[in-house]
Amino acid sequence: MAVDLSGLVYCDLSGASLLLSMEAAHGAALPILGAVPHVTALLARARASVTPAGPRAATRSASPNLVRAVGDAIAYLGEVVCAVLFLPARRRMLRWPDLLRFADQAGVRAIPLIILLGYLMGLILAFQSAVPMRRFGADLYVANLVAISLLRELGPLLAAVILAGRTGSAFAAEIGSMKVNQEVDALVTMSIDPVTMLVLPRLMAAILVMPALALILDVAGLLGMTTVMTGFGYPLITIARQVQAAATPLDLFGGLFKGMCFGSAVAVISCFAGLNTGVGPRAVGQAATAAVVGGIVATIFLDGLFSILFYRLGL
Amino acid sequence: MSAIRVSGVTQRFGARTIFRDVSFEVRDGEVFTILGGSGCGKSTMLNQLVGLLAPTTGTIEVLGHTITGKAGAEGRHAMQREVGVMFQSGALFGSMTLLENVMLPLEIFTDLPPDGRAAVARMKLGLVGLGHATALMPAEISGGMAKRAGIARAMALDPPLLFLDEPSAGLDPITSAELDRLILGLRDDLGTTFVVVTHELASILAIADRCVMLDRNAFPDAGGMIAQGDPRRLRDESTHPMVRAFFRREIPE
Numbered sequence: 238m239a240v241d242l243s244g245l246v247y248c249d250l251s252g253a254s255l256l257l258s259m260e261a262a263h264g265a266a267l268p269i270l271g272a273v274p275h276v277t278a279l280l281a282r283a284r285a286s287v288t289p290a291g292p293r294a295a296t297r298s299a300s301p302n303l304v305r306a307v308g309d310a311i312a313y314l315g316e317v318v319c320a321v322l323f324l325p326a327r328r329r330m331l332r333w334p335d336l337l338r339f340a341d342q343a344g345v346r347a348i349p350l351i352i353l354l355g356y357l358m359g360l361i362l363a364f365q366s367a368v369p370m371r372r373f374g375a376d377l378y379v380a381n382l383v384a385i386s387l388l389r390e391l392g393p394l395l396a397a398v399i400l401a402g403r404t405g406s407a408f409a410a411e412i413g414s415m416k417v418n419q420e421v422d423a424l425v426t427m428s429i430d431p432v433t434m435l436v437l438p439r440l441m442a443a444i445l446v447m448p449a450l451a452l453i454l455d456v457a458g459l460l461g462m463t464t465v466m467t468g469f470g471y472p473l474i475t476i477a478r479q480v481q482a483a484a485t486p487l488d489l490f491g492g493l494f495k496g497m498c499f500g501s502a503v504a505v506i507s508c509f510a511g512l513n514t515g516v517g518p519r520a521v522g523q524a525a526t527a528a529v530v531g532g533i534v535a536t537i538f539l540d541g542l543f544s545i546l547f548y549r550l551g552l
Numbered sequence: 553m554s555a556i557r558v559s560g561v562t563q564r565f566g567a568r569t570i571f572r573d574v575s576f577e578v579r580d581g582e583v584f585t586i587l588g589g590s591g592c593g594k595s596t597m598l599n600q601l602v603g604l605l606a607p608t609t610g611t612i613e614v615l616g617h618t619i620t621g622k623a624g625a626e627g628r629h630a631m632q633r634e635v636g637v638m639f640q641s642g643a644l645f646g647s648m649t650l651l652e653n654v655m656l657p658l659e660i661f662t663d664l665p666p667d668g669r670a671a672v673a674r675m676k677l678g679l680v681g682l683g684h685a686t687a688l689m690p691a692e693i694s695g696g697m698a699k700r701a702g703i704a705r706a707m708a709l710d711p712p713l714l715f716l717d718e719p720s721a722g723l724d725p726i727t728s729a730e731l732d733r734l735i736l737g738l739r740d741d742l743g744t745t746f747v748v749v750t751h752e753l754a755s756i757l758a759i760a761d762r763c764v765m766l767d768r769n770a771f772p773d774a775g776g777m778i779a780q781g782d783p784r785r786l787r788d789e790s791t792h793p794m795v796r797a798f799f800r801r802e803i804p805e
């Protein structure tokens with residue numbers, strides 16, 4: 238077999254590479270007949286540029302090794318604990334304006350959403366439970382039910398889910414893009430501890446704002462419930478008495494404490510996702526997703542633990 | 553005394569050996585350059601020298617601290633207090649102005665009052681020709697400006713050892729020459745040691761006291777070191793085809 242190029246007057250690099258791939262498919266060099274000089278030169282140049290592909294380097298993100306991931310997570314938790322313990326010596330690495338900025342971003346700006354969702358939640362809960370309760374003539378007790386479930390469970394849980402979705406993703410994306418841009422490396426070479434400078438202010442902001450968010454959500458939910466109950470014709474004073482009788486301060490503070498724990502879990506996990514951002518443009522998005530998923534899963538997991546704990550303690 | 557001692561360092565990423573068995577020494581108070589084609593592992597080498605990447609094998613000693621091996625973590629921490637690093641991308645903190653970027657190390661590691669910090673930071677930015685841009689954010693400046701701001705930040709604490717990754721890439725010839733003059737000035741006046749990664753031939757011949765040259769194809773199956781010494785002598789005397797190609801643009805057929 239031979240290639241006859243005698244009719245060919247012009248050939249570009251793409252044409253040359255097509256000819257070469259034909260040759261490669263054939264398995265051996267083909268005699269080229271009648272090519273004009275510029276085509277011969279072009280083919281020689283294209284031939285010289287063909288190099289066997291090197292082995293693909295295995296990157297960290299290519300092989301998500303479970304054992305190493307767990308090891309990394311444990312090491313990171315240790316670093317967070319160390320950062321807290323050594324904070325007096327490293328207090329200058331914690332920048333207070335950062336803390337205020339994160340508290341504003343995670344807390345103040347979330348308030349409208351918290352109020353809206355809390356109110357709707359109270360409204361829906363009250364309405365849905367009123368229908369079956371009415372059959373037993375017990376619709377007054379909807380107030381008790383909603384108050385207890387909001388203060389003990391739904392308030393902190395929903396606030397944590399909102400924190401994970403709104404703020405956890407932002408934490409992970411911010412730290413992730415710093416990682417991609419080598420800013421985290423720069424911190425390390427400046428002997429500034431990245432955990433102290435990047436994670437602690439976010440963690441403190443989350444711990445600070447979560448009880449407030451949960452409390453606001455509780456109040457908004459109770460208002461939603463009150464809306465439904467007054468619609469059913471109950472006077473405000475009756476509803477208030479009912480709530481007062483059902484919910485103890487212990488329910489409220491237990492819930493707020495849970496909220497604090499959920500908030501710290503969300504912050505720690507989303508910062509971990511950010512610090513573990515891989516390479517490439519998709520990595521930051523993946524880190525944000527991991528932060529939200531991890532934050533919500535951890536919150537619900539912790540909530541289960543709290544249920545067992547509170548039950549054992551008889552709270 | 554040598555500022556850095558590298559012996560038998562190999563770096564593998566998965567199946568690829570980026571370089572094998574690299575050894576060199578950087579003497580106190582000299583400008584040392586790491587040369588080589590794009591992708592031969594210069595930034596990787598630099599990451600090892602500043603303690604961000606542990607070499608697969610080999611030992612590295614920087615300013616008397618051993619930063620590799622089992623006890624390397626302590627050495628790395630001690631070493632990182634004494635060096636300044638400029639990354640290839642600048643790696644400025646995106647949420648701070650240039651002035652705040654340079655002030656950050658001063659804020660954390662010195663007891664200067666705020667106006668003293670600002671004065672020092674302004675002076676460092678002025679040295680790299682950015683005195684007019686101190687209030688800009690990293691997103692608002694050009695690539696060459698980001699590099700120079702990175703140099704100013706690396707110099708913030710007047711470290712005795714500075715690492716610069718391609719300081720003059722992307723700069724015009726005048727700014728690049730000014731930067732070369734700054735590097736030589738700091739070497740002569742303060743005795744600062746420099747490790748500079750660069751491809752700029754003019755810059756290498758102007759500033760480098762000694763150099764090491766890496767190549768992707770030093771071994772049949774791996775990259776490595778192909779030459780080291782005074783770059784002017786390498787240019788005039790080396791017989792290695794890649795060294796000749798680099799310095800004299802004589803590309804082997």
Ligand SMILES: Nc1ncnc2c1ncn2[C@@H]1O[C@H](COP(=O)(O)OP(=O)(O)OP(=O)(O)O)[C@@H](O)[C@H]1O
Binds near residue numbers: 297570
């Ligand atoms: N984390 C990593 N995982 C896998 N391979 C890597 C990694 N980092 C670098 N490499 C590979 O190492 C080689 C050297 O990269 P490096 O960035 O050190 O090159 P360089 O000499 O600095 O190039 P340039 O002059 O273009 O900056 C490249 O081929 C790159 O693919």
Ligand SMILES: [Mg+2]
Binds near residue numbers: 594595596717
């Ligand atoms: Mg590089």
